[in-house]
Amino acid sequence: MPAAISLSKETIKLLNVERIHRTYDCGQKYVFIATCSGEYCAIKLFKYGFGAREKRELEFYQKNSHLKGIPRIKAIHPSKGETIVVEEYIDGNPLSDINQLYKNDGNKIALLINGIIDIMDPIWTDLKVHRDLKPANIIIQESGAPVVIDFGIFKDSNQSTITETGFQPNSWDFAAPEQLLAIKKNITYRTDFFSLGIIAYYLYYQRLPFGSTKEQVLGKMKSGKLVFTTDEDCPLNKFFNISIQFDVSRRARTTIIMKEALIP
CATH class of the missing domain: 1.10.510.10 (Transferase(Phosphotransferase) domain 1)
Structure with a gap:
């Protein structure tokens, strides 16, 4: 469902966000489908902080980046107490x-x-x-x-x-x-x-x-x-x-x- 939240100016500048196409409230996180530096991507912000569950999930994706059929992490950015994750866009x-x-x-x-x-x-x-x-x-x-x-x-x-x-x-x-x-x-x-x-x-x-x-x-x-x-x-x-x-x-x-x- 659409989320009533937007990316901060600092995050938009950090990720070179050119356009936000869609925003979703996915329970534990907000997901922004955006164009960054000319490429589609999925930007994730975690509602309740970057805890053990989120860390384990990212470590899993990074360790298994050679596998087909699972998301791939493009970048991880700590920013003002938050962790911003950028994943490849899955169309x-x-x-x-x-x-x-x-x-x-x-x-x-x-x-x-x-x-x-x-x-x-x-x-x-x-x-x-x-x-x-x-x-x-x-x-x-x-x-x-x-x-x-x-x-x-x-x-x-x-x-x-x-x-x-x-x-x-x-x-x-x-x-x-x-x-x-x-x-x-x-x-x-x-x-x-x-x-x-x-x-x-x-x-x-x-x-x-x-x-x-x-x-x-x-x-x-x-x-x-x-x-x-x-x-x-x-x-x-x-x-x-x-x-x-x-x-x-x-x-x-x-x-x-x-x-x-x-x-x-």
Whole structure:
């Protein structure tokens, strides 16, 4: 949504901002789509300061700048107690805004999920978990290729996280049971597999499999019985069955198995 904030004169001069095209209020941060020194870019200002979450996310992007399909940092500027981040501009639409274009189109959904798996595969191999895969965090470029964004709450299995104990952050509508039920020890790459299954189901049927409210979804999770309905001829049934499972051990073990399940 549009944000009621503007860049300071100092920031405009520092970044050589020639024009601000759009401004968004993205919860934890404001994002300005602008032209800087003749190039499109995304300028980010953090509402509540530059804390541990923001620092970890930037370090993740910088370490993985060689990977395709994630944002790239162009510059970081400390300025009067703030940290201003300039990212490359990703020309596309959030999947959450265009999800209706995928309705009942198994082939299109399979192609998209395959693309997301290809992006995430080296990240999972590095023992990292996104933990917040959802349509709002997937940008679809004009070519149809996805970009995965917002790694602010990723889990690094090699390190402690900013949410080491207790509540585990999630978006309830696309979160796995181990997130909603705060079973931290069960959060692995297969937590992201579950979210991909929910995304695929949502795109195909234009509804969530376990209810339309947090209370309904949480009730299903607490019961341990994740029963959902599909059409017999849905080409994604095999994929649903290996990803949308309450028991982590019953989900696909590898990305190869995930991708094979997307083949009609």
